Amino acid sequence: MDTFYAHIEANRERYLDELYALLRQPSIAAQGVGIEETARLVADRLERLGAEVKLLQVPGGAPVVFGSIGRGPRTLLIYDHYDVQPPEPLDQWHSPPFEPTIRMGEEAGTPLLYARGVADNKGNTMLRIQAVESWLATQGELPIRINFMIEGEEEIGSAHLEEFCRQHADLLRADGCLWETGGVNALEQPTIMCGAKGICYVELVARGAAYDLHSANATVVPNPAWRLTWALATLKGPDERVLIPGFYDRVRPPDEADMRALASIPDDDEALLADYGIPQFLGGVRGVERHRAHLFNPTCTICGLVSGYTGQGSKTVLPSEARAKVDFRLVPDQDPFEIARLLREHLDAQGFSDIEIVQFSQEHPARAPSDSAVVRAMSQAIRETYGQEPVIYPTMAGTGPMYPVCQQFGTPVTSGAGTGYQGSLVHAPNENIRLDDYWRAMRCMGAFIKAFA
Amino acid sequence: MDTFYAHIEANRERYLDELYALLRQPSIAAQGVGIEETARLVADRLERLGAEVKLLQVPGGAPVVFGSIGRGPRTLLIYDHYDVQPPEPLDQWHSPPFEPTIRMGEEAGTPLLYARGVADNKGNTMLRIQAVESWLATQGELPIRINFMIEGEEEIGSAHLEEFCRQHADLLRADGCLWETGGVNALEQPTIMCGAKGICYVELVARGAAYDLHSANATVVPNPAWRLTWALATLKGPDERVLIPGFYDRVRPPDEADMRALASIPDDDEALLADYGIPQFLGGVRGVERHRAHLFNPTCTICGLVSGYTGQGSKTVLPSEARAKVDFRLVPDQDPFEIARLLREHLDAQGFSDIEIVQFSQEHPARAPSDSAVVRAMSQAIRETYGQEPVIYPTMAGTGPMYPVCQQFGTPVTSGAGTGYQGSLVHAPNENIRLDDYWRAMRCMGAFIKAFA
Structure with missing residues (x-):
C-alpha cells in the first residue's frame, strides 16, 4: 500500500482542484439550485475514473448518479449525496459559501477548508472516488465490485428515493454498504455508525x-x-x-447489545459543552445517559x-x-x-x-448489525490508518435513506473513511473540514477496500 | 370660504408636488434612516408658510419641528409626525415604498396615492400646512395661534418625547390639540377620536x-x-x-358616557370582516361589543x-x-x-x-373629554365639509404620545381633518390614501380653523 499512499501525496494539488470544482457548483436541494449541473459534474468524474456510469431519475426526482467499477467476490455499495443544505444565513459566513477557501485553524498549523457541503457530503464523495483512482494507479484491478450511488435529495429527506429503490432494486444489492458519513468524534477517536434516524x-x-x-x-x-x-x-x-x-x-428501547455499545463510547461531555457554549445538556444528562438520549430518543x-x-x-x-x-x-x-x-x-x-x-x-429509521463483515473491514482499515480502535456507535443521530437503500435488502452498513470532526459546522455557516482529515480518510478508504476484499 | 376652496383647487399640482417631495424622503425611525433630512424638509416647508420655526431636540432624540404662526384669543396645538414605519416586506409592494405612485382604485374613478407614510402621517401633516397657506392667501390673518409640533419618533413609541415635553412645557400649552389622525371609518362616516392607547x-x-x-x-x-x-x-x-x-x-372600564358613545358608533362589522377576509372577530364579538373590545381592551x-x-x-x-x-x-x-x-x-x-x-x-394611555370646544369645532367643520355628523369615538385603538403632549396639561384633544379610510393599509405594504380624501381633509382643516376661532 506504500505506493497507494505515495500516489495520494503526489496528486494532492489535482485532487484538491477536483474537490474545489465540485464545491464551487451550488447544489441546494431545498431551493432547487444547480442540481442537474452537479449530477453531471459527479457523473463526469466517475467516468474519468473508468466507471460505468448511469444518470437515473424517477419522475420529479433529482438525478441519481450510479457508477459501477471493478469486480470480485464481494460487492460494496457506497452511498453519498451531492446536494447540500441552504447556505443561509449568508451574513454569518466569513467567506462565500460556494467559494472554497483555506484558512488556518486555531490549532497551529491546521489548514481548514471552508465551503457549503465540504463536510456534508462533497468531501467524502470526492475522496472516495479519488481513493479508487489511486488504487487503480498503484495496486492494479479492484479486488471487489464498487457501486457508487450518489443522490441529490438527501438534504430534503430523499423524497423520491424510496420509489427509486423500488425501481432499481437490482442495482442496490450488495454485501455491504459504506454510508456517507465518517470521521472522528469530539475526542478525536475514529467512529463507525451502524444506523440512521x-x-x-x-x-x-x-x-x-x-x-x-x-x-x-x-x-x-x-x-x-x-x-x-x-x-x-x-x-x-x-x-x-x-x-x-x-x-x-x-x-424500541436499546437492547443489551446497544447498552454495551453505549457503555463503550468514551465520555466527551466536557469537550462538547465547551464547543457548543452551553452549561449543560438537556435534562442534565451526561456520559452514557447522554449517548443514550442522543442515539435512542x-x-x-x-x-x-x-x-x-x-x-x-x-x-x-x-x-x-x-x-x-x-x-x-x-x-x-x-x-x-x-x-x-x-x-x-x-x-x-x-x-x-x-x-x-x-x-x-x-x-424511515434504520439499524444495521455492528458486527458485520463490512464493519469489521472498516475497523481494520481504521486501525491501520488512525492507529486506534474505532468507537462503534449503534446508530447515528442524523438521518439518511438507509432504510430503502440498505435495510429493506438486509445490506449491512458501516460508516468511516470520511472527513467529519467536531468543528465541521455541518448545516451551519462556515462549514469546513480539516485538510489533514481529507488525506487521512482517503488513505483509510484504500485500506478499507483491501480489508473488505 | 369659497375663495379658500378655490385656492386649493388652483394649487393642486404644486401641493401634490410638495407632498411627493416629503414622501420620497425615507424617514424610518426604527432603522434610523433619513430622520434629520426629513425634519429639515418639514421645517423648510413651515418656514415657507411664514411660521416661526425651531428644530428642537433632546439628547439622543430625533428633532422635533416646532412652528408657530398666527395670533388670536385661542391657541391650537397640532400634533403630527414625520417618521414612518419600516416598509418591509418589500416584495409585497406593487410600487417602491418611497416612490409615490398614483393608481386607480377598484371603485371606478378613485385615484389612490401609494407610498409609505402617505396615510400615517405625512399626508395629514402636509395638508394641514397647506390649508393654512390657502387660508392666508384668501382669508387674511389667522384668527387663532397655531403651533405645529411635528416629531420624528412616533413610530417607535416617541421614546424621547416625555423628556421633550418636560423641557418645553411652555410651547405645548394650548386651548385644544388636533391629533395626527383623521378621516372616515369603514362606513365612510367621518370620525373624531378623543384618546389614545x-x-x-x-x-x-x-x-x-x-x-x-x-x-x-x-x-x-x-x-x-x-x-x-x-x-x-x-x-x-x-x-x-x-x-x-x-x-x-x-x-378602567368604560363609564356611562363611554357606553353611550359606544352605542352611537354605527355597525360596520360586515364591511370590516369582508375587508380583513376573516369569518368573525375574536370571541365572536359584534357591534357594540366589538367597539368596546377594540377601544377598551x-x-x-x-x-x-x-x-x-x-x-x-x-x-x-x-x-x-x-x-x-x-x-x-x-x-x-x-x-x-x-x-x-x-x-x-x-x-x-x-x-x-x-x-x-x-x-x-x-x-402612557390618554383620554380626553368628548364635549370640549375643540371637539365641537371639529364637529362643526365636519358637518360643513362632509355634510354628515361625525361619529365620536371615546378613544382610538392606536397609540401616540397624547399623555405627555396633552393630558398632563389638561389640553382637550380632537382628531379630524385627515385622509384616513378603511383601505389605507397603515403600517402594511401598499399604504395609500384616496386623493379625493386629501383635498376634502384640507377643506375641513380650513373650516376647523374658522370654527375654533
Missing part, C-alpha cells in the same frame, strides 16, 4: 387577516403568530416530552420560525401569516407516515384545525 | 448554543425556538386573556417572530437564537413601566429567567 419534516402554517394590519387591531382580529405559538406549545412541553398521543408507542425540533416584522427595531404590525418548520427525528420502529397522521389528529383535537401542515420529507 | 413594546430573545447546529443534536442541546415558544405561551392563552399577574389590575400582540431557517423548502437546523417582537397596547390607567416590570417578574416566575427582554418603547 428517520425523519418527518413539516411546515406549520397559520393564517389570519388577508394582509398585515396595524397592531391596534389585535383587539378583535386573530393573530396567526399567536395561533402558531399555542399550537406549537401543544406539541412539546418544557420537559422536552413530545405531547402528541401515540408518538412514543413504537419506540426521537426529537421534535423547531428548525425555523417566522412571522410579521423581523428587521431592526420595532414595527407595530399584526401579521397575516406565521410559519414554523419542524422536524421529527425518528427511531426504530417509528413510522414517519404514521407520525404525520398523528400530528394532524393531535392539532385537530387541540382545536388547531386551521393550521395547515405542509409535508416536506418522510424517511 | 399606551404601549409597551419589547423584544424577547432566547439563546441556545453558540452557533446553529445540525438538528440531530436536538436530543441534548437546548433549542431557543422552543424556549421562546413556551415563554410566549405563558403570556396569553388561546382564550386571548393575558396571563401576566396584575396585567388587568388598573384597567388592552392587548398583547406578537408583531414579529424569527428563528433558524425561514427560506424556501426545508433545512434541518437547530437554531442558536430566537426572537419575538411583542407589543402591549394599554388602556387607562395601565402604566407601561409597571407592565414591563410585571412581564419580567412573570417570565422569571415561570422559569424563563434565561429570556432577555429588550425594551423598545413605553407610552
